[in-house]
Amino acid sequence: FAAALKKAGIVFIGPNPRAIEVMGDKIESKKFAGDANVSIVPGYLGEIETAEEAVKIADEIGYPVMIKASAGGGGKGMRIAHSREEVADGFSSARNEAVSSFGDDRVFIEKFIVNPRHIEIQVMGDKHGNVVYLGERECSIQRRNQKVIEEAPSPLIDDATRKKMGEQSVALARAVDYDTAGTVEFVVGQDKSFYFLEMNTRLQVEHPVTELVTGIDLVEQMIRSAAGEVLNLKQDAIRLDGWAVESRIYAEDPYRNFMPSTGRLVRYQPPQESSENGLTIRNDTGVYEGGEISIYYDPMIAKLCTHGPDRASTIAHMSDALDQFYIEGIGHNVPFLSAIMNNERWQSGDISTSFIDDEFPDGFKGGHRSAGITNKLAVVGAFLDHVENTRRRKISGQMGGRHVTFDSQRVVNMGDDWIAATVEPENGKMVHVVLDDGKTQTLEGAWKPGTPVWNGMINGEKVSMQIRRMLNGYVLSYRGVEEQIRVYTRREAELARLMPVKIPPDTSKQLLCPMPGLVVSIDVAVGDSVEVGQKLAVVEAMKMENVLRAERQSIVTAINAKQGDSLAVDEIIMEFE
Incomplete structure (x- = not known):
């Protein structure tokens, strides 16, 4: 594309064709x-044609290995393999994803560095041979x-290491006459050793954090370079000011193993962009409500x-911003991101690319509901119920003859907790809620019924909480914790405790489609005996292949889908004894 534009005399705001060809x-x-x-990671850089050849190469390199698409990016066409079997499976999936996403099925294999960090250097060049680096970005939180x-x-990198990585990145960029914004990516050991991974010859998704800490508009610099201007940035004048964090908002359901989620954005209300008191919120997006x-x-x-x-202050500000980010209509990862912001290991900076697997080994079940968070949820739940009860008493046309009141003593239920609460309004400006601990x-x-986010103060602390209405209560989200809150009178609570618990249907004998997607393959047949972990089917959604595996030993009794079928979420793919 860049070559065609050059031939047509059209200026491309991006790298020269040679840099794209060599580094792409x-x-x-x-x-x-x-x-x-x-410095590069040990591996095999030739083209690999078959799974058998891939297994042989992996055996020679030593496990674990990383299978990567040559033209890949964005995590597509990549697999980590710890055994010969995983190499064989991963090779096929990586090639399929590579073709689907990039139209190029070539893959290579390299040694996977255990417990690494993923750190990249931003470079900027012009058409006059000038190149500078603009610090690093820590990208280790991956799934x-x-x-x-x-x-x-990065919380790991010191000035000396930053200088070494930056100078190597600049040298590499100069070697291909790089003349715009680009990123040199490294895998970095906890001892600060680093190895070249790849160079992305484009503006990265995460470029805003570099813009925020340097004050340099990278898009502006790309346009200036494309226009032939001399780079007006000098290496010794570039300073990193403060700290910046970016959270990627994905249409993925963290409660269903991060399966892609599709549908209509019924509500989309990001936090207000602002810059005050030394703290900034920025939201780059391309979607809209509806x-x-x-x-x-x-x-x-x-x-x-x-x-x-x-x-610390940047992470705290991100946590507040995520509490205000309201999305309805699709599954999304905002609660998961919020839980990470409140994770002690993340806050300490002791991270690696295995962070999510280490901290959430059984998947995401919701953030930790501490005693403090439980109290806040109970207080807000009681307050919301009080507001709606007050509003109901003002509806016109009610029977006269007596003043209608409601009991200020309520019981808040969340999970197995039943919390007594007494609501005491004061002059319409504030509400006191006395919980069963006497405090x-x-x-x-204020809150207006129907508003999806409550912003206020609890005991002088700023709090934002997301609200979704449900029968006899609300679904409240705060700090990664999402809880169903039911508010009862004392008598209602006594009766509610006696109600039988609805038992969900048994789906252990079925393989359900975890998300809307396209069936890539069915890997078993009726009558087959399957073992735990065996591949049953592959479903593709949002250009990612999802391998569905057996959770228990059994025999396949029915297959209800075939290759090429488009399935809805929870549609039955196959059944077992």
Whole structure:
């Protein structure tokens, strides 16, 4: 494309064709980097034709290994393999994803560095041979090799390491006459050793965090470079100011193993962009309320960024911003992102690319509901119920003859907790809620029924909480915790405790489609005996292949789908004894 534009005399706001050709191919770029004396990860950089050849190469390199699409990016066409069997399975999936996403099925294999960090250097060049680096971005919080949270700078990198990585990146960029914005990615050991991964010859998704800490508009610089201007940035003048964090908002359901979620954005209310008191909120997005999220595109729908004077304040500001980010109509990862912001290991900066697997080994079940969070949920639930009860008493046409009141003593139920609460309004400006521990919680902040986010203060602390109405209560979301809150009178609570618990249907003998998607393959037949972990089917959604495996030993009794079928969520794919 860039070459065609050049031939037609059209200026391309991007790299020159040679840089794209050399650095855009992961196999060739590694060879090029090696020739330029840039440290590279040990591996096999030739083309691999068959799964058998891939297994042989992996055996020679030593496990674990990383299978990667040569033209890949965004976590697509990548698999980590710890055994010969995983290499064989991963090779096929990586090639299929590579063809689907990039039209190129070439893959290569390299050694997977255990407990690594993923850190990248932003470079900027012009058409006059000038290139500078603009610090690093920490991109280690990943799931399925797809970045989830990025920050700048990295909590690991010191000035000396930053200088070494930056100078190597600049040398590599100069070697291909790089003349715009680009990113040199490294896998970094906890000892600060680093190895070249690839160069992305484009503006990265996570570029806003670099803009926030440097004050440099990268898009403006790209346009200036394309126009032939001399780069007006000098290396010794570039400074990193404060800290920035980016959270990628994905249309993925974290409660269903992050399966892609499609549908209409019934409500889409991001936090208000602002910059005050040294704290900034920025939201880059391309979706809108009423729009549709389909299965044909990447699941990312927004990039929420915050900037502050230091890492702790920036993370706290991000946590507040995520509490205000309301999405309805599709599954999304906002609660998961919020839970990470409140994770002690994340806050300490002791992270690696295995962070999500380490901290959420059984998947995401919701954030930790501490005693403090439980109290806040109970207080807000009682307050919302009080507001709606007050409103009901003002409806016209009610029977006269007596003053209608309602009991100020309520019982808040969430899960197995039943919390007594007494609501005491004061002059319409604030509400005092006395919980069953005898302590008074003072709540300030108005709420109009139907408003999806409550913003206010509890005991002087700023709190934002998401609200969805349900029968006899609300679904409240705060700090990654999502709870069903039911508010009863004391008598209603006594009766509610006696109600039988509805038992969900048994689906253990069925394989259900976890998300809307296209069946890529059915890997078993009726009558087959399957073992735990055996591949049963592959479903593709949002350009990612999802391998569905057996959760128990059994025999296949029926198959209800075939290759090429488009399935809805929870549609039955196959049945077992």
